[in-house]
Amino acid sequence: MKPSLAFLALLLALPASAAQLTIELDHASRTWQTAELLKLPEAQTVQIVDDVSYKRNMTYRAVPLAALLPGLKPENHLQAVALDGFAAELTAAPLLQKSGARAWLAVEDPAHPWPALADGKPSAGPFYLVWTDPQAGPISPEQWPFQVSAIKQLKTVAERFPALLPDPKLAADDPVNQGFALFQKNCLACHRLNGGGDAQVGPDLNIPYNPTEYFSGDFLKRYIRDPQSLRRWPQAKMPAFAVSVLPDNELALLVGYLKHMAGRKQQP
Structure with a gap:
């Protein structure tokens, strides 16, 4: 039996589902739920000028990434793994900065989903690494991974x-x-x-x-x-x-x- 048009319309109207992010450090590992991240006291609204993925100014609810990386040292190395197989290699030092170019984990609220990246494409969620003042880095586009599912501490690429x-x-x-x-x-x-x-x-x-x-x-x-x-x-x-x-x-x-x-x- 084919679903009714009303039922299909209801499905399309439903908010995006919550997600989880796994952070694996050498000394600690934790899986965060969307709701947990949004409720963190460090979470705040950030304005991103000329967002790399959306090509326009964007506003996100985000957490300073450094707050999710306790005990990490600047010389450490991380990899952000996306749902589509993109694997961004990230030196820890820029991620831990609290001034200049600053890294944030933008969290997509299921009640307020982000727009699609393009026609027929999903959004940049559920988690997206964004930067305020990226020009102070300088931060490259490859350091803006979206649809992130996991962040792992690894040995260096070499x-x-x-x-x-x-x-x-x-x-x-x-x-x-x-x-x-x-x-x-x-x-x-x-x-x-x-x-x-x-x-x-x-x-x-x-x-x-x-x-x-x-x-x-x-x-x-x-x-x-x-x-x-x-x-x-x-x-x-x-x-x-x-x-x-x-x-x-x-x-x-x-x-x-x-x-x-x-x-x-x-x-x-």
Whole structure:
């Protein structure tokens, strides 16, 4: 029997359901319910200017992320895992700041659901990492994971995925190692390389071919700047990296790391 139109309308009118967020630290683990987070004394209303995901100003009920990370040290490393397989690698230091660029966990209230990210898409909820004064960071778009389901303390990327490492003979401040740091910040949330990484969104950037092997001239840089200008299709997910997010000198370092890794292929 087909449901009546009235019943379907009722289902559509129902508020979003509550959710839970798991935070796993080396010394503590806790699962938070939506209602618990909204009732925390630290929760407050925050105004986000030019929200990365919604592309406009937004208002959220949010909790300072530092309040949910007791005992974490600036040198520690975290990963925010999203429902769609996005896995943002996050150094703890910026997340613990109480001034300048400040991290907040925005919590979607089931009674007041957020708008959809696009037609046919869900909202950024149930949990979304947002930043006030991100320009003081600077904070990249990859540090704004949405639809977050878990936050985990992990070893550093270099420790977990040695297949990503440049030639160990290079100096710590070599441009290739600088590019590796930028790769972790801007690319690893969606991509793997040599099979290394936890993301499930984009393709591996070295196996079977590195993009520096099939993008000639400056086309790779143009693609990173504006993917839709070179390849346009409705399901495309890769964001554009503006100069304000990834300056030209950093883009050159990132491409330099990728070119270096084309000579260090390792089969997963």
